[in-house]
Amino acid sequence: MPTTASSAPGGPNRFAQQLFSPLPARYDTLAEVLSFGQNGRWRRAMVDAVVAASPQLILDVATGPAGVALQMAARTGARVVGVDVTEAMLRQGRANARRAGARIGFTLGRGEQLPFADATFDAVSFTYLLRYVDDPAATISELSRVVKPGGVVANLEFAVPESGFWRFWWWGYTRLVLPVAGWLTGGREWFDVGRFLGPNISSHYRRYPVPWTVEAWRDAGLVDVGVRTMSLGGGLVMWGTRTGG
Ligand SMILES: C[S@@+](CC[C@H](N)C(=O)[O-])C[C@H]1O[C@@H](n2cnc3c(N)ncnc32)[C@H](O)[C@@H]1O
Numbered sequence: 001m002p003t004t005a006s007s008a009p010g011g012p013n014r015f016a017q018q019l020f021s022p023l024p025a026r027y028d029t030l031a032e033v034l035s036f037g038q039n040g041r042w043r044r045a046m047v048d049a050v051v052a053a054s055p056q057l058i059l060d061v062a063t064g065p066a067g068v069a070l071q072m073a074a075r076t077g078a079r080v081v082g083v084d085v086t087e088a089m090l091r092q093g094r095a096n097a098r099r100a101g102a103r104i105g106f107t108l109g110r111g112e113q114l115p116f117a118d119a120t121f122d123a124v125s126f127t128y129l130l131r132y133v134d135d136p137a138a139t140i141s142e143l144s145r146v147v148k149p150g151g152v153v154a155n156l157e158f159a160v161p162e163s164g165f166w167r168f169w170w171w172g173y174t175r176l177v178l179p180v181a182g183w184l185t186g187g188r189e190w191f192d193v194g195r196f197l198g199p200n201i202s203s204h205y206r207r208y209p210v211p212w213t214v215e216a217w218r219d220a221g222l223v224d225v226g227v228r229t230m231s232l233g234g235g236l237v238m239w240g241t242r243t244g245g
Helices: 012-022 024-034 037-051 067-076 087-100 136-145 164-186 189-209 210-219
Strands: 056-059 079-084 102-110 121-127 146-157 222-230 235-242
Touching: 012 087, 024 037, 024 067, 024 087, 024 164, 024 189, 037 067, 037 146, 037 222, 037 235, 056 067, 056 222, 067 079, 067 087, 067 102, 067 121, 087 102, 087 164, 121 136, 136 146, 136 210, 146 164, 164 189, 210 222, 210 235
Parallel strands: 056 079, 056 121, 079 102, 121 146
Antiparallel strands: 146 235, 222 235
């Protein structure tokens, strides 16, 4: 399994589809278990940034089984559209939204090339996406393109702790514990994810450190860009406002 999605045969979209297709049924549960509940805290912090803007129409990119989209719908009353490149994830998202009685529409699509006109949405969120695209700066611009002037963009990603002490423990967890815990809780597919994640997160931030990402947001027409690291540096929540009008 390659360290970066870009170096995989078939390119990053194909890689993401292969990695994520077997995961939807147990994704929400295992994402919580394997992050010791931190994924839920990070999600809530990202959704807080969107809720504060009182949006009517929200786009959630890399929506997966719709955990973020469901929370947005419940907390804002907005109409939510979820986009994902993996059909199996969207199927699970649709089932989860039906069960919750939530107003969420789902579209198969790529964050790199969204099937929406400029300035369509009041808010756009994206979660764990940039490590699966070839050109993160171009993707951030594309996400910003579909937000109305004054609208909000919010993002959640894994991160690498800055402190050497916590980075040591993070390294041990992601390289040793995560693959084994993935195998024990989810079998072969979750072992593959556990083995891929740590080296992929490290190599992403070596190429695109957080200050680089903040600059890319600004270059994409986003202002008041905020960054919050959580859980000793293992989670990163970002938000910003679309300029123009
Ligand atoms: C780790 S899951 C996150 C799911 C969800 N946002 C959550 O937090 O529960 C990442 C998702 O990104 C999707 N994905 C990967 N590359 C993508 C791309 N280029 N465009 C849209 N979705 C993509 C995958 O199919 C997968 O469902």
